[in-house]
Amino acid sequence: MAAKRLSLREKYQKFTRDLAWEPSYQDKANIFPQTEFEGIHIHDWDKWEDPFRLTVDAYWKYQAEKERKLYAIIDAFSQNNGQFNVSDARYVNALKLFLQGVSPLEYAAHRGFAMAGRQFSGVGPQVACQMQSIDELRHVQTQIHTISQYNKFFNGFHDWNHMHQRVWYLSVPKSFFEDAMSAGPFEFVTAISFSFEYVLTNLLFMPFMSGAAYNGDMATVTFGFSAQSDESRHMTLGLEVIKFMLEQDERNVPIVQKWIDKWFWRGYRLLTLVSMMMDYMLPKRVMSWKEAWEMYFEENGGALFEDLSRYGIRMPKYWDVSVKEKERLSHEAWSIFYNYDHAAAFHSWLPEESEMEWLSAKYPDTFDKYYRPRYEYWRSLQEKGERWYNSTLPMLCQLCQIPMAFTEPDDPTQICYRSSEYNGDKYHFCSDGCKDIFDDEPEKYVQSWLPVHQIYQGNCGGASVPEVLEWYHLVDGQDNKEFLDSQDRANWNRWKGESDSDTDQPVKAAVND
Amino acid sequence: MANNNVFIALQNNEEARPIIEAIEQDNAEARVEYAPAMVKIDAPGRIVVRRASVEELIGRDWDPQELHVNLISLSGNIDEDEDEFVLHRGD
Numbered sequence: 001m002a003a004k005r006l007s008l009r010e011k012y013q014k015f016t017r018d019l020a021w022e023p024s025y026q027d028k029a030n031i032f033p034q035t036e037f038e039g040i041h042i043h044d045w046d047k048w049e050d051p052f053r054l055t056v057d058a059y060w061k062y063q064a065e066k067e068r069k070l071y072a073i074i075d076a077f078s079q080n081n082g083q084f085n086v087s088d089a090r091y092v093n094a095l096k097l098f099l100q101g102v103s104p105l106e107y108a109a110h111r112g113f114a115m116a117g118r119q120f121s122g123v124g125p126q127v128a129c130q131m132q133s134i135d136e137l138r139h140v141q142t143q144i145h146t147i148s149q150y151n152k153f154f155n156g157f158h159d160w161n162h163m164h165q166r167v168w169y170l171s172v173p174k175s176f177f178e179d180a181m182s183a184g185p186f187e188f189v190t191a192i193s194f195s196f197e198y199v200l201t202n203l204l205f206m207p208f209m210s211g212a213a214y215n216g217d218m219a220t221v222t223f224g225f226s227a228q229s230d231e232s233r234h235m236t237l238g239l240e241v242i243k244f245m246l247e248q249d250e251r252n253v254p255i256v257q258k259w260i261d262k263w264f265w266r267g268y269r270l271l272t273l274v275s276m277m278m279d280y281m282l283p284k285r286v287m288s289w290k291e292a293w294e295m296y297f298e299e300n301g302g303a304l305f306e307d308l309s310r311y312g313i314r315m316p317k318y319w320d321v322s323v324k325e326k327e328r329l330s331h332e333a334w335s336i337f338y339n340y341d342h343a344a345a346f347h348s349w350l351p352e353e354s355e356m357e358w359l360s361a362k363y364p365d366t367f368d369k370y371y372r373p374r375y376e377y378w379r380s381l382q383e384k385g386e387r388w389y390n391s392t393l394p395m396l397c398q399l400c401q402i403p404m405a406f407t408e409p410d411d412p413t414q415i416c417y418r419s420s421e422y423n424g425d426k427y428h429f430c431s432d433g434c435k436d437i438f439d440d441e442p443e444k445y446v447q448s449w450l451p452v453h454q455i456y457q458g459n460c461g462g463a464s465v466p467e468v469l470e471w472y473h474l475v476d477g478q479d480n481k482e483f484l485d486s487q488d489r490a491n492w493n494r495w496k497g498e499s500d501s502d503t504d505q506p507v508k509a510a511v512n513d
Numbered sequence: 514m515a516n517n518n519v520f521i522a523l524q525n526n527e528e529a530r531p532i533i534e535a536i537e538q539d540n541a542e543a544r545v546e547y548a549p550a551m552v553k554i555d556a557p558g559r560i561v562v563r564r565a566s567v568e569e570l571i572g573r574d575w576d577p578q579e580l581h582v583n584l585i586s587l588s589g590n591i592d593e594d595e596d597e598f599v600l601h602r603g604d
């Protein structure tokens with residue numbers, strides 16, 4: 001210990017900032033060609049604050065520790081056949097959706113942050129983006145690794161990346177991320193680090209992962225929280241980027257506000273999938289979507305935007321609509337999947353009576369009035385052996401790509417339709433939020449790859465459902481449709497030694513025409 | 514919805530327990546809520562995690578950066594140095 005110990009700030013300075021240099025052979029603008037075209041003005045990259053002063057040596061040390069802990073648990077989970085200890089086999093469908101919908105986004109984030117890190121000309125954000133890029137690769141790897149144990153026992157896990165590129169509902173997360181990645185570096189980090197990771201991912205990783213623990217899934221809660229421990233760093237990068245842009249130049253304020261408005265709405269629409277995971281897909285429930293939205297968005301998000309108001313930033317546009325929708329979102333979403341489950345790579349079901357009671361207690365103003373009667377009607381059809389599947393493909397929102405099943409902000413009985421004209425064609429939207437985003441950049445969104453349009457144009461293996469399923473790599477009667485009729489359920493009952501009298505009388509899957 | 518709460522969420526495990534205890538000691542207004550596998554701590558305006566308080570509880574040296582291992586999420590502006598980790602609102 002001869003040398004004096006460096007303070008954290010000095011150490012950080014030496015290990016990051018001092019690694020940068022001023023180029024002499026090339027103009028900086030040629031080295032970082034994307035830093036200006038979005039209209040963001042930066043005068044002094046040295047004003048960038050690094051809230052977590054994590055140096056690369058400390059980074060590797062803590063990441064290695066996280067990995068060791070995680071893999072010890074993954075090993076224990078598979079050695080002890082932990083997949084048999086989950087609450088019931090319905091739970092596993094939430095994991096299917098996670099692997100098909102979320103894990104590929106982790107990989108996309110790995111690529112996106114590598115690109116963003118290359119484009120920022122300040123060393124602070126370069127280092128932060130580089131670490132995040134490595135984190136995101138770790139996330140996708142640990143998720144694939146953990147969930148592979150379920151693939152040995154349950155259907156629907158076998159070709160998630162292929163499905164992510166093709167299956168209709170997975171175009172929702174895929175197009176969300178590709179929209180961000182095809183923007184410039186400042187919009188990309190506003191979209192992903194700030195709007196998604198800082199403002200919205202708590203909804204996915206906190207109540208949902210806590211829910212995984214509650215449902216006996218030791219492996220998922222562990223990779224979830226292991227990933228989330230990196231997330232605090234990512235969220236902090238998001239907040240820093242926003243504050244940095246706002247402090248550098250007043251002209252940045254309206255641009256940043258526009259991006260916050262856009263990416264709040266994009267992210268909120270994406271979380272529709274999470275709302276139904278929480279309210280319908282966890283057999284043992286931790287909290288309702290409504291409660292989570294109140295806690296993590298209205299309360300914490302409210303405090304955040306109040307903090308940002310000193311820079312002239314207000315709450316994201318249409319946040320009030322998200323609050324109006326909180327008692328409907330998960331029910332409207334689950335109904336879409338109940339309708340179209342013959343084309344989905346996970347099972348759906350009607351809530352059991354005790355679950356209906358939970359839902360009416362959590363949603364006293366809407367559930368019994370609007371959704372219970374619908375479920376009871378569907379149950380009566382199911383009891384007659386006529387389980388309802390909708391054979392008419394839905395109209396999709398041009399922007400968020402979700403079937404247009406959301407209702408008017410002020411009328412839960414009326415489907416919300418919005419439309420715009422561009423170059424003589426008409427485009428349809430689920431909400432004012434989605435329409436505004438389109439109207440601001442129509443030349444981008446007219447190019448959207450909409451699954452339903454693509455099917456009708458014959459680009460998805462053929463025009464019939466069996467052809468499309470084959471193109472999706474989905475096995476009919478195995479990966480899709482009603483849980484009660486599924487192999488997953490029959491296997492589960494056999495493994496658990498439970499009576500299978502219900503499954504002896506299979507419910508016929510009738511697709512109406 | 515006027516509020517200025519900050520929060521920190523940690524895994525509910527052996528390593529995090531003394532950190533949670535230290536936070537409770539040093540932040541009189543902290544509200545601690547347990548959910549399956551995790552703990553969420555909210556407080557108006559500010560939360561501090563002090564190195565000295567954690568070291569006192571665990572009887573060994575502790576680096577505030579060890580927080581990263583069991584951290585789940587947080588909200589607020591961050592100030593970090595050798596002796597404490599602070600979450601706050603405003604400047």
Ligand SMILES: [Fe+2]
Binds near residue numbers: 109135136139227
């Ligand atoms: Fe991630």
Ligand SMILES: [Fe+2]
Binds near residue numbers: 136197230231
């Ligand atoms: Fe992340």
Ligand SMILES: [Zn+2]
Binds near residue numbers: 397400401402429431
């Ligand atoms: Zn939409």
